[in-house]
Amino acid sequence: MSLSVTVIELSGILDGIRGNELRREISGTVATGADILLLDMKELKFIDSSGLGALVSVMQMVRNANGKMFVCSLNDQVRMLFELTKMDRIFQVFTDQDEFNSQVLAIQSAS
Structure with a gap:
């Protein structure tokens, strides 16, 4: 079974406006059948409360579609x-995409 992995790289500030954009983007991604979603936050500088709400909403959307969502590369x-x-x-948090690939994708492809 081949898994569909989608990586979305976030940058700048995750606030209400960007959170709504993220919801729409992920809704489309889930609709196309992505099994695993990785949010790479290496370029994300700040998240406000609306951004946190958007992340929780997106996680629920992915779970409702029987998908899995992970995050990586968080700054301090x-x-x-x-x-x-x-x-x-x-959220299951990984240091970077390499750690995600070695831990999640290796396990998923072995099963």
Whole structure:
């Protein structure tokens, strides 16, 4: 079984406006049958409360479509926000795309 993996690279600020754009983008991605979604946050500088809400909404959308969502490459500010809001317990976070590939894709392709 071949898995469809989609990587979305976020940049700048994830706020209400960008969060709505992200919801629309992921809705389209899920509709095309992506099994696994990776949000690469290496270029993301800041997330506000609306952005956090968008991430939770997107996670629910992916789960409702029987998909899986992961995040990687958090900077210190975003990592601290994830820890303070306990988002690090909701999202599986990887150091970078290489760690994601070695841990998730290797396991998925072996099963």
